[in-house]
Amino acid sequence: MNKRIITISREFGSGGHTIGKTVAEELGIAFYDQELLEHIAEETGFSREFIKSAAEDSTANYSLLFNMVVNRSFQLRNEPTPADTVFFAQMKIIQNIAEQEECVIVGRCSDYILRDRKDCLNVFIYADAEDREKRIIERYGENDKPVRKRIADKDSRRRTYYSHYTDRSWGMPQNYHLCLNSSALGEKSCVSIVCRLFQESRNGDV
Amino acid sequence: MNKRIITISREFGSGGHTIGKTVAEELGIAFYDQELLEHIAEETGFSREFIKSAAEDSTANYSLLFNMVVNRSFQLRNEPTPADTVFFAQMKIIQNIAEQEECVIVGRCSDYILRDRKDCLNVFIYADAEDREKRIIERYGENDKPVRKRIADKDSRRRTYYSHYTDRSWGMPQNYHLCLNSSALGEKSCVSIVCRLFQESRNGDV
Numbered sequence: 001m002n003k004r005i006i007t008i009s010r011e012f013g014s015g016g017h018t019i020g021k022t023v024a025e026e027l028g029i030a031f032y033d034q035e036l037l038e039h040i041a042e043e044t045g046f047s048r049e050f051i052k053s054a055a056e057d058s059t060a061n062y063s064l065l066f067n068m069v070v071n072r073s074f075q076l077r078n079e080p081t082p083a084d085t086v087f088f089a090q091m092k093i094i095q096n097i098a099e100q101e102e103c104v105i106v107g108r109c110s111d112y113i114l115r116d117r118k119d120c121l122n123v124f125i126y127a128d129a130e131d132r133e134k135r136i137i138e139r140y141g142e143n144d145k146p147v148r149k150r151i152a153d154k155d156s157r158r159r160t161y162y163s164h165y166t167d168r169s170w171g172m173p174q175n176y177h178l179c180l181n182s183s184a185l186g187e188k189s190c191v192s193i194v195c196r197l198f199q200e201s202r203n204g205d206v
Numbered sequence: 207m208n209k210r211i212i213t214i215s216r217e218f219g220s221g222g223h224t225i226g227k228t229v230a231e232e233l234g235i236a237f238y239d240q241e242l243l244e245h246i247a248e249e250t251g252f253s254r255e256f257i258k259s260a261a262e263d264s265t266a267n268y269s270l271l272f273n274m275v276v277n278r279s280f281q282l283r284n285e286p287t288p289a290d291t292v293f294f295a296q297m298k299i300i301q302n303i304a305e306q307e308e309c310v311i312v313g314r315c316s317d318y319i320l321r322d323r324k325d326c327l328n329v330f331i332y333a334d335a336e337d338r339e340k341r342i343i344e345r346y347g348e349n350d351k352p353v354r355k356r357i358a359d360k361d362s363r364r365r366t367y368y369s370h371y372t373d374r375s376w377g378m379p380q381n382y383h384l385c386l387n388s389s390a391l392g393e394k395s396c397v398s399i400v401c402r403l404f405q406e407s408r409n410g411d412v
Binding site: 126177178179181189193197 | 395
């Protein structure tokens with residue numbers, strides 16, 4: 001089956017964003033990470049800051065979203081929260097993008113949102129703790145919170161958000177087609193494995 | 207770092223055994239799966255059948271093994287069970303093999319037993335439920351137990367055995383360098399990704 005879409009889920013500080021961006025550049029296809037924020041802001045009227053925080057907000061209305069997303073039933077039982085509105089808009093935007101063009105999409109439950117498509121390659125990037133700490137300090141700098149605490153908080157928010165809007169556990173291999181440890185393999189090898197699989201699928205080898 | 211050892215952990219029915227065997231053949235290195243049973247039988251005097259069942263036996267003496275394996279302290283607090291004796295012998299055998307030759311080792315907590323070595327590539331192979339069912343029926347035939355139940359029981363025994371003898375959860379990406387879904391990627395692609403990484407590490411690229 002020809003793969004047209006690559007979804008990248010990633011641990012904070014694993015290099016997943018960079019790997020996704022490089023894959024898109026090497027394959028010459030579109031890249032969506034922060035770029036999605038613009039689309040969602042346009043669709044919902046919320047600010048980029050609010051959308052960013054909502055993406056890791058676990059206070060959304062689970063029963064409503066479970067009803068919407070899993071059972072595909074759109075009958076409102078309760079008022080959606082603003083976070084629900086963001087999720088619902090991003091679901092629609094990601095589905096539209098996937099329909100229109102070959103691309104790499106980072107995060108935002110895109111593996112789950114596109115789960116019924118056969119043309120997605122779902123990748124999870126993770127890394128060793130020491131490496132993640134180093135990358136976060138290099139990229140975002142120090143702040144008052146110890147880096148380990150920043151990682152634990154971010155992981156916890158991503159895990160909660162993902163399980164909140166899906167019927168799955170974040171970071172379990174079964175959600176993805178391949179999971180790559182960027183510390184052990186190096187960013188370059190991760191990029192090359194994903195690019196090669198995408199290209200082989202175009203040739204009908206996968 | 208030059209990788210000399212490939213450990214393959216795998217879900218029952220995922221094709222992990224076949225993938226490991228093909229990798230070993232393509233790389234021209236030794237392959238250990240059932241072959242380990244002979245060594246353990248020789249070392250312990252137990253039958254192959256007992257060793258096979260002990261490898262998924264969760265009644266072993268956890269506190270003793272935790273003491274032995276994790277704290278590296280070999281002071282006996284309690285009598286080891288026969289399953290403990292098997293695990294301890296297999297630990298020694300796997301460590302010796304890893305010292306002596308390039309090889310592929312399937313299962314038996316080898317990723318954990320060799321965790322301090324820098325020359326191991328740890329791989330986890332998993333697959334979609336439908337594919338696992340099909341492979342199990344093809345390979346082992348039908349029996350009185352529904353195939354879904356056979357899979358659930360085997361997974362549960364492997365999970366319990368692994369967490370019993372290690373301080374980790376079986377099948378979590380963080381235990382491995384890469385996790386490959388053989389249903390999505392195909393056995394051929396899995397073999398080629400692992401072989402390429404092994405060869406690149408020889409060239410100093412990983």
